[in-house]
Amino acid sequence: MAAAVELSSRGIPVTVFESAKQLGGRARSVLHNDTQLDNGQHLLLGCYRETLRLIKLVGGNEEQDFLRLPLQLDLHGHFALKAPRLPAPLHLLVALLKAHGLTWNERMKSVRFMLALRGMDFRLPRDMTASELLAQHGQDSDLAFKLWEPLCIAALNTPLHKASAQVLLNVLRDALNRTRADSDMLLPRLDFTSLFPQRAADYIEQHGGRVHTSCGVEAIVPRDEAIELVTGQGTHTFSHVICAAPPVVAAKLLRPIAALENSAALIDKLEHQPIYTVYLQYPAHVTLPHPMLGLHRRFSQWLFDKGRIAAQPGLLASVISAEGLHQELSQEELAQRVIAELKEEFGIAETPEWFKVIAEKRATFCCAPGLQRPAQQTALVNLLLAGDYTAGDYPATLEGAVISGVRCARMCLPGRK
Numbered sequence: 548m549a550a551a552v553e554l555s556s557r558g559i560p561v562t563v564f565e566s567a568k569q570l571g572g573r574a575r576s577v578l579h580n581d582t583q584l585d586n587g588q589h590l591l592l593g594c595y596r597e598t599l600r601l602i603k604l605v606g607g608n609e610e611q612d613f614l615r616l617p618l619q620l621d622l623h624g625h626f627a628l629k630a631p632r633l634p635a636p637l638h639l640l641v642a643l644l645k646a647h648g649l650t651w652n653e654r655m656k657s658v659r660f661m662l663a664l665r666g667m668d669f670r671l672p673r674d675m676t677a678s679e680l681l682a683q684h685g686q687d688s689d690l691a692f693k694l695w696e697p698l699c700i701a702a703l704n705t706p707l708h709k710a711s712a713q714v715l716l717n718v719l720r721d722a723l724n725r726t727r728a729d730s731d732m733l734l735p736r737l738d739f740t741s742l743f744p745q746r747a748a749d750y751i752e753q754h755g756g757r758v759h760t761s762c763g764v765e766a767i768v769p770r771d772e773a774i775e776l777v778t779g780q781g782t783h784t785f786s787h788v789i790c791a792a793p794p795v796v797a798a799k800l801l802r803p804i805a806a807l808e809n810s811a812a813l814i815d816k817l818e819h820q821p822i823y824t825v826y827l828q829y830p831a832h833v834t835l836p837h838p839m840l841g842l843h844r845r846f847s848q849w850l851f852d853k854g855r856i857a858a859q860p861g862l863l864a865s866v867i868s869a870e871g872l873h874q875e876l877s878q879e880e881l882a883q884r885v886i887a888e889l890k891e892e893f894g895i896a897e898t899p900e901w902f903k904v905i906a907e908k909r910a911t912f913c914c915a916p917g918l919q920r921p922a923q924q925t926a927l928v929n930l931l932l933a934g935d936y937t938a939g940d941y942p943a944t945l946e947g948a949v950i951s952g953v954r955c956a957r958m959c960l961p962g963r964k
Contacts, residue, residue, distance in 0.1 A: 548747040549952030550789045550933050551756065552601055554959060560755035562785070563748070564778055566763030569740055570748055572793070573910060574945060576738035579903045580828070582859065583738040586905050587824050588851050588866045590839070594721040594729035595946040597953055598743075605746040609733075612742060614838060614856050618642070618723075618730040623836075623892055625843035626693040635727045636665065646694075653690045660684045661723075669720035671713050674916040677703075680712035697841055700848060700868045703914040703942040704820045711916045717940040734838060734856045764792070767800050769927055787959040791933040791952065794819075794912065806926040813921040817936060821874065822910035823867040825885045827899040831860035835893065842892060846873050846884045863889070868910075878904040911943030912936045923955050931955040 548570065551561045569575050576583045591598060591613070599609060609615075618630040618639070626648035630638040643657045663684060671680070677699050681691050696707050702718045703710045722730050735742050748758040759780070766777040767788060774788045790797050798814040801807040825847075835852040842848065846867060853862035865885045867873050873881055882902040889895045912918075912935075920938045923931050933952040941947035 548744050548751075549597075549601055549949040550791060550956040551751050551758075551952075552605060552747045553953045553956035555751045555754035555756055556604060557956075557960065558754070559959070560757075561751060562756060562783065563751065563758040564762050564764050564776065565758070565760045566792075566796075568761050570744035570758070570760065571740050573907060574739045575744065576740040577905070579826070580901055582828065582862065584826055584903060584905070585735075585739045585824075587822050587907060587910065588849065588864050589735065589739060589945060591733040591735075591945060592722050592729065593731035593733065594725065595733075595944075595949075598946050598949045599733075601747070601949060601953075602743050605743065605750040607742065607746060612736055613733040614736055616732045616734065616838070617727075618732060619837075620694070620697060621837060621840040622648070622693060622697065622843040623840055628694070630727070630730060633727065635729065636661065636724050638727045639723050639730070648693055649690065653687070656685050656687070657690060657694060660686055661719075664716060664719065665724060669716040669724065671716065674711055674713045676708055676916055677710040677712045677715050678707040680715075681707070693843065697848070702944070704822060704868045704911040705914040705942070706869050709913060709915055711914050711918060711942075713916070714914050714940070714942050718942065732839070734851070736857050738857075764800065767804065767930065769804060769806075769930070772929070774927075774929060787929045787931070789931045789933050789952070789955045789959070791955075793909070794934065794936050795909065797932060797934065801925075804927075807930070810921045810925050810932065813919060814936070817918075817920075818913035818915070819909040820869050820911050820913050821906065821908045822869075823873060823881065823907075824905045825865040825867070825882055826903040826905070827863045827865070827882070827886065827889070828901050829861040829863060829895065829897055829899050833861050833863070833895055833897055835863065842888065845888050845892075846871075846881065847888050850889075865889075878906070914942040923951055924958060929959075931958055 551563050554561050574589050576585050620628045628642050628646040630642040640658055644654050699707050699710050762778050762780055764776050764778055768775040773784050776783045794814045794817055798811045801811040838852050838855040840850055847865040849866040851864040853859040922938045933955045935943040935948040937951045939947055
């Protein structure tokens with residue numbers, strides 16, 4: 548949708564084929580018990596400039612669409628950090644020095660680490676795992692568990708021992724090192740389909756394009772200087788095609804094309820990490836102490852109070868990112884574990900009216916050190932790849948997906964180099 552909006556904004560009509568009934572891919576809403584639920588809890592950072600630009604372009608309003616909070620990490624009862632309204636990076640350094648749940652020695656270690664990263668311009672001579680980097684800079688296990696692991700899991704959806712240190716540094720550089728507002732957390736007040744994809748579809752059609760849902764592409768067939776797309780509704784010919792399918796689907800579409808063997812092979816090598824979201828509908832009076840907070844060494848990693856965020860009273864969401872023991876539980880067992888944690892941590896004795904577990908088992912690629920990701924430009928000049936898994940500085944994030952789409956769109960423009 549980012550690619551389609553970018554082209555539409557430049558006067559180029561586009562056609563979008565979406566295999567699902569609903570737009571948005573892994574950032575979409577679903578209806579359950581007359582309640583709109585996102586298929587996962589997504590938040591934006593203030594540094595997500597391209598995503599925020601496109602939301603505004605298609606008619607969004609940042610102040611109305613988001614609850615904007617200063618950078619804060621709260622692991623209930625174990626750790627708390629909140630950035631003051633000071634210029635970057637001073638806001639982070641002060642936040643680290645005043646963090647609750649760390650010894651003074653640990654706070655100083657974290658400050659020295661951030662200053663060392665600034666000194667090396669957030670660039671490593673060679674990539675390594677995030678845990679190796681932390682060990683090199685004296686970040687002991689308790690500090691890693693409370694501060695760096697939650698940040699790494701939230702940003703990369705990959706455990707510390709598997710995560711690329713360089714990609715983590717790319718996120719820290721953009722979110723924490725430029726302006727204070729870049730580190731702000733933006734929690735959507737409305738469901739994700741409404742936030743961008745549906746507005747984008749309206750924008751595309753207003754600019755002469757077309758959006759087809761429930762219409763997947765079955766084959767991509769290069770024809771001289773054009774490309775044919777075979778769909779359930781017939782064959783269509785275009786000058787350029789941007790393949791923005793999930794990695795597994797993209798590889799299936801590319802594999803029959805001999806010239807794209809390398810791109811398909813790179814996609815096939817990607818490993819994936821899950822994200823589970825457990826929604827619980829409690830009575831309307833049930834709330835959490837903050838709109839968003841974390842738990843320490845629990846199944847639930849992050850909790851979202853949708854009543855405080857999105858005017859959905861009593862609706863709580865528990866997010867469990869990356870691989871872990873939760874994958875061995877049934878959905879019923881996992882929901883009961885989360886219910887028990889909420890009772891133990893916050894004294895919530897009420898029984899939820901219902902629960903819904905959404906398991907995205909291939910939510911993101913595993914962001915490993917030195918990972919070679921497929922380029923947006925394929926061996927065919929008029930066929931491009933868009934997706935958060937394609938080459939770029941960012942892990943599998945909304946901003947990474949949007950940047951790839953915008954990059955593809957610009958590669959399609961007449962006269963590009």
